[in-house]
Amino acid sequence: MIGxxxxxxxxxxxxxATVVGALVLATAAADPDTTAADHALIVLGSAALAFHRSAPRTVLAVATAAGTAHVLHAEPGTLSALPVLAAVHTAARVGHRGPAAAASGIFLVAYAVIGPGTQEVVERTALLLGWFLCAVVTGLADRNWQAYLRQTEERAxxxxxxxxxxxxxxxxEERLRIARELHDSLTHSISIVKLQAGVAVHLARKRGEEVPPALxxxxxxxxxxxxxxRATLEVLRTDExxxxxxxLVERARAAGLAVELTVTGDARPLDAAVDRAAYRIVQEALxxxxxxxxxxxVTVRLDYGGAxxxxGVDDDGSADPDRPPAPGTGLTGMRExxxxxxxxxxxxxxxxxGFSVRARLPLGERDDHGPRSARGARSAAVAGESA
Known part of the structure; x- marks a missing residue:
């Protein structure tokens, strides 16, 4: 896109550059006194405008020198000032007010010299003075507008x-509230059930009775x-x-699960939202x-691509393609x-x-606050987690 x-x-x-050069050349062609040297000066001053973005001061100097030489040699009309006007505007637009004003003054003095004292030259010089003032003012206005747009974007x-x-x-805050509610209600109730069941099993065995399978x-x-x-409360109390x-793979191995991990690509630190999602996906799959x-x-694969x-998490368990399991809370949360x-x-x-899990997470372009292209996605992730 940048290219x-x-x-x-x-x-x-x-x-x-082409349009400006064509206008000045067309005007010069109507003057029989215009020479090849004048055409070359016009082309040079106009062609320089094609590089005004990368070297505005150099373009200003070249256009002013070529334009000044042209008016001193051929005594042309006011349209000969177009290359210099364009160069002055682009220089003022990027903040070079002093050089733009100096170039305007040099060109206007040279234009006034071609016919000192004549009413026509005075009027043309006054007209050009207004043009150059407009070029400087509009350049500065455009610069201020661009600065305003940048500030607006930064504020957004x-x-x-x-x-x-x-x-x-x-x-x-919502996760902590839910965690407190679960802890205060379900933990107590389940503890009572577990305690009563344990007491019943103990008493049955103490009396020498057979413990019911249901118990x-x-x-x-x-x-x-x-x-x-407890695991759910731990997840709710921290989002990191x-x-x-x-x-996770090491802990699963320690718990007795046969897990093989493969990492390919350029492994690197990830944005917090992507890192969190990757961790939870592997955790839920294991x-x-x-x-x-x-x-x-179980085979776990992490492939760090450029974008x-x-x-990938695959197991060779007993899952049957003809009888796919119904998505539970874990898979639903993973998909969200x-x-x-x-x-x-x-x-x-x-x-x-066996069962397979495949997830593709966009990484985006990084800056100081994470992937630029993923800011909207992160907002959606936060909104989804708070729901």
């Missing part, structure tokens, strides 16, 4: 950043519910990953594999995270057996 803008700017500059970016921070703060199932389910609730995907895949082998991070960042997520049983 296209540069090419278009160069084209516009070349068109400007700052306002967006402030909204993101406020949304993150509200999301954090054992209640005891086991209540213990699992407590562990799940408790490590990296690599550390958790699902541990719960549903049994004694399966996106690709995450990926979608909020503008990525894609594919999940489902593999043809050869």
């Amino acid at each position: 296209h803008r540069i090419t278009r700017s160069h084209l516009l500059d070349a068109v400007l 970016v700052q306002a967006e950043r402030t909204r993101e921070e406020a949304a993150r703060r509200r999301a954090g 054992l199932a209640i005891q086991e389910a209540s213990g699992e519910a407590m562990r799940e609730l 990953p408790a490590g990296t995907p690599e550390q 958790t699902n594999a541990a719960r549903h895949a049994g004694a399966a082998k 996106e991070l690709t995450i 995270r990926v979608t909020a960042l503008g990525g894609t997520l594919t999940t489902g049983p593999r043809a050869e057996g």
